[in-house]
Structure formats: C-alpha cells, structure tokens
Amino acid sequence: xxxxxxxxxxxxxxxxxxxxxxxxxxxxxxxxxxxxxxxxxxxxxxxxxxxxxxxxxxxxxxxxxxxxxxxxxxxxxxxxxxxxxxxxxxxxxxxxxxxxxxxxxxxxxxxxxxxxxxxxxxxxxxxxxxxxxxxxxxxxxxxxxxxxxx
Amino acid sequence: xxxxxxxxxxxxxxxxxxxxxxxxxxxxxxxxxxxxxxxxxxxxxxxxxxxxxxxxxxxxxxxxxxxxxxxxxxxxxxxxxxxxxxxxxxxxxxxxxxxxxxxxxxxxxxxxxxxxxxxxxxxxxxxxxxxxxxxxxxxxxxxxxxxxxxxxxxxxxxxxxxxxxxxxxxxxxxxxxxxxxxxxxxxxxxxxxxxxxxxxxxxxxxxxxxxxxxxxxxxxxxxxxxxxxxxxxxxxxxxxxxxxxxxxxxxxxxxxxxxxxxxxxxxxxxxxxxxxxxxxxxxxxxxxxxxxxxxxxxxxxxxxxxxxxxxxxxxxxxxxxxxxxxxxxxxxxxxxxxxxxxxxxxxxxxxxxxxxxxxxxxxxxxxxxxxxxxxxxxxxxxxxxxxxxxxxxxxxxxxxxxxxxxxxxxxx
Numbered sequence: 001x002x003x004x005x006x007x008x009x010x011x012x013x014x015x016x017x018x019x020x021x022x023x024x025x026x027x028x029x030x031x032x033x034x035x036x037x038x039x040x041x042x043x044x045x046x047x048x049x050x051x052x053x054x055x056x057x058x059x060x061x062x063x064x065x066x067x068x069x070x071x072x073x074x075x076x077x078x079x080x081x082x083x084x085x086x087x088x089x090x091x092x093x094x095x096x097x098x099x100x101x102x103x104x105x106x107x108x109x110x111x112x113x114x115x116x117x118x119x120x121x122x123x124x125x126x127x128x129x130x131x132x133x134x135x136x137x138x139x140x141x142x143x144x145x146x147x148x149x150x
Numbered sequence: 151x152x153x154x155x156x157x158x159x160x161x162x163x164x165x166x167x168x169x170x171x172x173x174x175x176x177x178x179x180x181x182x183x184x185x186x187x188x189x190x191x192x193x194x195x196x197x198x199x200x201x202x203x204x205x206x207x208x209x210x211x212x213x214x215x216x217x218x219x220x221x222x223x224x225x226x227x228x229x230x231x232x233x234x235x236x237x238x239x240x241x242x243x244x245x246x247x248x249x250x251x252x253x254x255x256x257x258x259x260x261x262x263x264x265x266x267x268x269x270x271x272x273x274x275x276x277x278x279x280x281x282x283x284x285x286x287x288x289x290x291x292x293x294x295x296x297x298x299x300x301x302x303x304x305x306x307x308x309x310x311x312x313x314x315x316x317x318x319x320x321x322x323x324x325x326x327x328x329x330x331x332x333x334x335x336x337x338x339x340x341x342x343x344x345x346x347x348x349x350x351x352x353x354x355x356x357x358x359x360x361x362x363x364x365x366x367x368x369x370x371x372x373x374x375x376x377x378x379x380x381x382x383x384x385x386x387x388x389x390x391x392x393x394x395x396x397x398x399x400x401x402x403x404x405x406x407x408x409x410x411x412x413x414x415x416x417x418x419x420x421x422x423x424x425x426x427x428x429x430x431x432x433x434x435x436x437x438x439x440x441x442x443x444x445x446x447x448x449x450x451x452x453x454x455x456x457x458x459x460x461x462x463x464x465x466x467x468x469x470x471x472x473x474x475x476x477x478x479x480x481x482x483x484x485x486x487x488x489x490x491x492x493x494x495x496x497x498x499x500x501x502x503x504x505x506x507x508x509x510x511x512x513x514x515x516x517x518x519x520x521x522x523x524x525x526x527x528x529x530x531x532x533x534x535x536x537x538x539x540x541x542x543x544x545x546x547x548x549x550x551x552x553x554x555x556x557x558x559x560x561x562x
Contacts, residue, residue, distance in 0.1 A: 050168035053267035065235030067163025099209030
C-alpha cells in the first residue's frame with residue numbers, strides 16, 4: 001500500500017478509487033481534518049489561522065499571496081508524504097475543485113518533480129473516455145507496490 | 151437592536167490566509183453579518199461564461215457567479231464585500247471588474263479589499279462600518295441642509311477639528327494637533343464654541359468622526375458616532391455644492407488616504423489605505439520640517455518648483471526622506487524638492503488607490519492636505535482635471551458630522 005496524492009485534492013471519486021485499490025489517498029480531507037479548532041466536528045471549517053501562511057513559506061516565497069501559502073501549508077506536507085500521484089487535468093467542478101489557480105500550478109509542479117510515479121490524464125467528456133479513464137487509473141494503481149517503500 | 155445588515159462576501163483566499171474570522175469579527179462589531187451567496191454549480195458555469203472574464207482560479211469563477219446572482223436579484227443582500235489576496239494579479243483584475251459591475255448594475259454599496267495574513271478586524275472595521283451605514287442610514291445620509299445648532303468633532307490621527315454649525319452656516323471652528331485625544335478634542339471644541347459665541351448648553355446635537363470617534367463620542371455624549379468615509383463624502387459634496395449627481399472625493403490624511411466614488415452624496419465604492427506613510431500627509435509634514443518651513447508654506451513653495459527635476463520615490467517614508475535629503479545635498483532648489491514631494495504623494499495615491507474607484511467629475515479634495523496647493527495641482531495634473539477644493543475643506547469631517555448630527559435635532 002502506498003500513499004497516493006490525488007489532484008484535484010477534493011475529489012471524493014478519486015479518493016474512493018485509490019482506497020478501493022488498496023492504497024492510501026492523500027487529499028484535502030486529510031489536510032483539513034488535522035486542523036480542528038472549531039466548536040464541534042460538524043462546524044463550518046475555519047481551521048486555518050494566520051500561522052498557516054507563515055508555514056507555507058517553506059513552499060512559496062513571501063511575495064506569493066497569503067492564500068497560496070495558506071493552501072501550501074495544507075497540501076505541502078501531503079505532497080512530501082506522498083509516494084505516487086494521480087493528476088486529472090481540467091476536471092469538472094463537480095468532480096473536485098481547488099480554488100486557486102496559482103496554488104494548483106505550484107502543487108502540480110511539485111508533484112511532477114518528486115520523482116515518484118505520476119499518472120496524468122484528462123477529465124473524460126464521453127462515456128467511452130470515461131471507461132478508458134477508469135481503466136487507466138485502475139492499471140496505474142494495480143501497478144503500484146502493495147507494500148510502502150518506507 | 152436594529153436588524154442586521156446582510157453583507158454578501160465575494161472572495162478568494164481569506165479562509166486559507168487565516169483572516170476569515172477577522173472579517174466575521176469586523177462585521178459583528180457593526181451589527182452586520184457576512185454571508186456567502188448560495189448558488190448552484192450551473193449558476194457558476196453560466197455566470198462566469200456570460201461575464202466574459204476568462205480567469206483560471208475556480209474561487210474567482212465562483213465570485214463572478216455570485217456577483218451575477220446578486221445583480222440579477224436572485225440573492226438578497228444589503229451590501230457587498232469583495233476580498234482577495236494582496237499581490238494576486240488575477241484576483242486584482244476580478245476584484246476591480248466585479249466592483250465596477252456591481253456598482254453600475256445595482257444600488258448595492260460595495261467595498262473591495264486585498265488582504266494579507268496580517269489583516270485584522272480593526273483594519274476592516276471602518277470599511278464595514280461605512281458599508282452598514284450606507285445600507286442602514288440612507289435616510290440620514292439624504293440630509294442636504296443643516297438645522298439647529300450642532301457640533302461636529304473630527305478626531306484625526308494628526309489633528310483634531312471641531313465645527314459649530316447654525317442654520318446651515320459654519321459659525322465656529324477649532325483646530326489643534328492631536329496629542330491626548332480627549333484633551334485635544336476639548337481644546338478644539340472650546341475654540342469652536344468661543345468663535346461661534348455659544349456654549350455647550352446651546353448645542354442641540356453632536357456628531358463625532360475620525361480615529362478617536364468612539365472615545366470622544368462617549369465623552370461628549372454624541373448622538374452620532376460615524377466613520378469618516380460616509381461623513382467626509384457627505385461633507386465634501388455639501389461644501390462643494392455638488393450634492394446631486396456623481397463626484398469623487400479624495401482625502402489624503404495624516405495616516406491613511408480615502409478615495410470615494412459618490413452618487414447623490416452617498417458613497418458607492420471607496421478605498422481606504424496607504425500601505426506606507428510615504429503616501430500620506432505625514433510625509434509632507436516631514437518634507438516641510440526638513441525644508442525648515444511651516445506646512446502651510448509647502449504648497450506655495452511647491453507651486454514655484456519643477457518636481458520633474460528631482461528623482462523621488464517615497465513609497466516608503468524613510469526612503470522618501472532620504473531622496474529629499476540627497477536632492478538638497480546635490481544642490482536641488484527647495485522649490486523643486488517641495489514640488490517633487492507633492493508629486494510623489496499624489497502619484498502614489500493615484501497609482502495605488504484611484505485605480506480602484508471610478509473617477510467621475512467633479513473631483514473634490516478635502517482634509518488638511520487639500521490646503522497644500524502643490525499637492526492639489528499635482529493631483530489635477532495626474533487626473534487631467536480641475537480639482538475642486540471647497541471652503542473649510544480642512545474641517546471636512548467635523549462639517550459632515552455637524553451636518554448629519556442635525557438629523558438628531560428633531561429626533562430623526
């Protein structure tokens with residue numbers, strides 16, 4: 001089982017597929033749930049404090065907007081922990097969506113430069129493409145080691 | 151308690167910058183609530199595509215979809231707050247275009263702000279207060295004449311001003327540097343009362359504004375305690391005799407600057423800022439001090455000089471002063487240096503703030519700095535228009551407060 005970063009990180013479908021094929025998905029849910037500072041578990045998320053953009057300085061310089069650095073404080077550690085990644089290009093909003101284009105560029109850059117297996121594919125626009133999309137993801141996940149490298 | 155003013159938030163990044171709570175807190179301080187307009191994914195797709203601005207960030211697409219829903223009346227709101235990350239070019243384009251779009255297509259007051267992780271609720275308070283005032287007090291802001299005997303006090307960061315008005319005339323003024331907030335206010339009020347020939351017992355209503363407004367409002371038991379954005383807009387169009395139609399009000403203050411786009415005396419959009427003191431009246435005070443003249447002499451001196459002869463970039467007050475010292479050491483004339491300082495401040499306000507409001511004539515300059523002729527001239531050159539400086543422009547906040555406070559004379 002390896003840790004697979006999913007992009008878009010909010011995609012429940014991707015997360016579910018990774019888990020079904022026996023690996024650990026790394027996405028927004030993981031990053032966000034570690035920061036519980038709200039009154040209750042189901043409270044609206046306000047878990048990020050001004051400390052996060054400062055932690056984000058590890059991945060983006062101070063002249064980069066605070067929203068990018070705050071997001072990188074959530075995604076950066078997950079990218080560092082990941083051993084593989086699946087990147088879906090141009091996904092529909094409903095498939096999963098990350099709000100900031102600049103952060104997305106930086107996340108993709110880091111994923112492509114980590115030196116681990118990465119599957120990049122376009123979001124399907126027809127049934128046939130959909131079937132090929134799922135098959136490609138299955139093949140990629142089945143090809144990953146069953147045991148973590150570390 | 152009055153009904154809460156509902157402020158629709160259109161934004162990208164505040165939650166990940168850790169400042170969403172600050173936005174909520176600032177709204178709560180003025181009895182308002184911030185909400186995110188609830189729209190469907192299809193509305194986002196449709197709204198974004200029909201708006202025609204091809205941005206890549208999904209959160210900005212969402213903001214555009216929400217703005218369309220607000221303008222089309224699908225969502226009920228009293229005001230709009232647009233917030234995006236400081237230094238994001240894509241977001242800055244969206245912020246400006248949405249502000250203009252909402253301003254031109256609805257009657258919703260709108261304010262935009264670019265935040266960093268250091269933004270606090272205190273920074274946002276004046277903006278939120280202005281938004282809620284415009285939404286809540288349209289009747290009060292519609293007042294065009296002062297009635298009875300009223301007192302207006304403007305407790306600013308550099309100076310404290312007081313004005314007594316009687317039956318639509320300014321009958322007494324007082325001005326003191328702000329040292330101890332209450333003591334300065336008391337002194338300015340005493341001067342204004344003495345000039346007007348009235349006592350505190352004759353005053354029928356009091357209005358306060360400026361940084362110290364809450365403190366002095368409580369001390370003087372004021373009926374109206376109001377931020378300076380709405381008060382200054384009202385005072386400016388009142389004194390300039392331009393209460394109807396559009397106008398642009400510029401106030402370069404001691405600590406920050408305001409640029410307000412006004413329609414019929416009510417602010418529509420505004421910016422308030424001054425990231426560095428280099429773009430404020432404080433820099434001109436320092437310039438006057440370095441030139442060994444009184445601040446009142448700086449304007450006429452600048453009018454005799456050629457600013458272009460002196461390289462000056464006062465984005466920071468420290469480096470600006472350094473350029474000033476260097477220029478003098480290299481033999482530049484005092485006139486040229488004074489003109490360059492005025493041009494530098496005007497240019498910064500032009501570049502950093504006036505780009506965010508729609509400049510509509512007349513352009514009215516108010517506040518103490520509007521008496522610095524060289525600064526008004528530089529601003530007029532940059533805007534390519536004649537800038538109006540009304541009488542008593544240095545007392546603008548106090549006049550606006552006295553005018554609006556007269557709404558309380560008859561218990562409006």
